[in-house]
Amino acid sequence: MPVLKSVLDPSDETFESNREAQLRVIADLDAQLDLVRAGGGERYAERHRKRGRLLVRERVELLVDRDSPFLELSALAAWGTEFTVGASILTGIGVVSGVECVIIGHDPTVRGGAMNPYTLRKTLRALEIARTNRLPVINLVESGGADLPTQSELFVRAGKIFHDLTELSAMGVPTLALVFGNSTAGGAYVPGMCDYAVLVDGHAKVFLGGPPLVKMATGEEADDEALGGADMHSRVSGLSDHFAVDEIDCIRIGRQIVSEFNWRKLGPGPTQPADPPLYDPAELLGIAPPDFRVPVDPHEVLARVVDGSRFGEYKPLYGTSLVTGWASIHGFPVGVLANARGVLFSEEAKKASEFILLANQTNTPLIFLQNTTGYMVGTTYEQGGIIKDGAKMINAVTNSKVPHITINIGASFGAGNYGMSGRAYDPRFMFAWANAKLAVMGAQQLAGVMSIVGRQSAESSGRDFDADADAARTKQIEEQIERESHAFFVTARLYDDGVIDPRDTRTILGMSLSAAHSQVVEGRRGFGVFRM
Incomplete structure (x- = not known):
């Protein structure tokens, strides 16, 4: 299996800034x-x-x-x-x-x-x-x-x-x-x-x-x-x-x-070499920026999490906003779906659907690394079938029977949360890095949408638009969403299983995989209707 080569520079100012924020x-x-x-x-x-x-x-x-x-x-x-x-x-x-x-x-x-x-x-x-x-x-x-x-x-x-x-x-x-x-x-x-x-x-x-x-x-x-x-x-x-x-x-x-239980696991034990990654997990602190709008290269994350930094990428040239591929963690084979540039397009949705089907064919657990702002919107994308393609991905996630383990490493917004196996889709375990955000959308985007709706409502009813009141309301909404999307707020309500230090990601994934293998690990052979 190919070995990931990191290009991260720990002496870089961006790395140090990210690290300090983490x-x-x-x-x-x-x-x-x-x-x-x-x-x-x-x-x-x-x-x-x-x-x-x-x-x-x-x-x-x-x-x-x-x-x-x-x-x-x-x-x-x-x-x-x-x-x-x-x-x-x-x-x-x-x-x-x-x-x-x-x-x-x-x-x-x-x-x-x-x-x-x-x-x-x-x-x-x-x-x-x-x-x-x-x-x-x-x-x-x-x-x-x-x-x-x-x-x-x-x-x-x-x-x-x-x-x-x-x-x-x-x-x-x-x-x-x-x-x-x-x-x-x-x-x-x-x-x-x-x-x-x-x-x-x-x-x-x-x-x-x-x-x-x-x-x-x-x-x-x-x-x-x-x-x-x-x-x-x-x-x-x-x-x-x-x-x-x-x-x-x-x-x-x-x-x-x-x-005296005479207990036996039903799932297979580790089958791959459980050698540590080639790169220091402590460097994960410098990878994720405090601003979720700045992309994170998931290859750099995986190079510090998977065994031996080995990763066999699936469809690397297609749907590049989502990285998919095969690896192992503490000896357990896994498939990985990791957001690269936040937005999910039709290509990413179809790629994810195919990959999930393959994982179920081979009874391989799936790791979801969330950092998504959701599925792409706009006339071109709606006409191109983004709803149908997103539905394919959500169908595949819903009906997949292999264990899912989800970690939010940055942002988890909109239906992207669903497609990347959020809480409603019953992952076996779900954790979040301390910098993570979860909401229907980002605070500025949501407040902006509310402002546009308010302006259009005033215009349609012939009322004067109060710009000062709108600015105050926008600020209040932004503050509310920032507060409610905070990792502590989310985990307080048990929308995940805990907030973690990024440096512990590999260990926590290994323990979660070991626990999941106490049960039968078997994929689904028949899925629902995929909208073509």
Whole structure:
């Protein structure tokens, strides 16, 4: 396979300017991640420790295999909202006793681990990842239940958690609950619906109704231990499969249970040499400019991401605004679709459609590197069939069955987001560089469109056009779209699975591909109607 030759000059002023801009947004990202790791803050962390409890990240660190990586998901959920960034729960993929598992851990230092609307979204996304990739699930349970003031946004959809746990079990995907503290009311069904449950002595409290509710409902005087303690559930109710004397023992038992799953991946393992790229991944910081309107050469990105910088390009002279071709990442063969100059023309759409069909023929996963402003508009292009050609590409993306992994490295606007396997098209994983933007279109373009529409409306109705008011409205709209297209705003609403440092792109793709290969990797042989 041909080897990419980089022409990037790290001493160039443009490179250094791009690098400085990336480092600024990465510093912003790191500051937010520090807040996520802090949970409810030192005061609540210390109070938690004094109760003899481990913090959620300490539990995860002890649970996963020594020195193995942990791919955290949706880290900035709830950013910019009234809720604590991170949404009082930790989710991710880690290796436990040699098995890749989805781990869902409540953070009891944040409002007692209570579930708010963003906690729910984050939990459901983690369970979706487990289901589509066939990954066992480990719940680290300690939660005060629902955030009652927001119950109207929680109650109906929260039942999906129990639905998904039982669906995973029916699929033969193991689920495990390690109960470290409160698991009350609806939360009691998490250990109840998992295949395995381990409860910690003196700490675990699993009941549908606590002592106050029981008193109100029945008049009975009851205590926590008799209602839902680990000893009672281990000896009397049978809810608990294992009685743990403390948290360390609970984690030990959990690791033992996973080791006894006799788990096997259904997808093939790596088949290509997993040698590192020939070029330094740190140079990715100097490739992407802060202005999404400036093109990015995806060959330079791929040269720092794929194995050995090897890339077999498909149709290199046709539809050159989209780069397509074959490579491998950490030994897993992949097909790549990467935007080169932002706009997708008819040629790019048809090229993408053919390439996706080929990937499905050979059961090859697809990597989408988004940096697109959408499909081309204008009389010539409409008459040339851009709608039909864009529909072909979206058809191919929709019906493709091989795993898709999408990374937004610059911009993801308009229907280009759909054609490049955006969130609505169910990629197995989707991440964004910290500089990325996502919206229906760029802020200036959208504000300009609104201004033109306002001017035409005034003219058609015979009203005077207020230029000053229009300028103020345009500025307000630009600011709104800039805010709402920001990578943090987007990931806060779980429109992707996390904002990442560009230097981690290869590692994250490798971990995502490995997780995806826990499931069968097989392409579709029959597609829908392609508009000709």
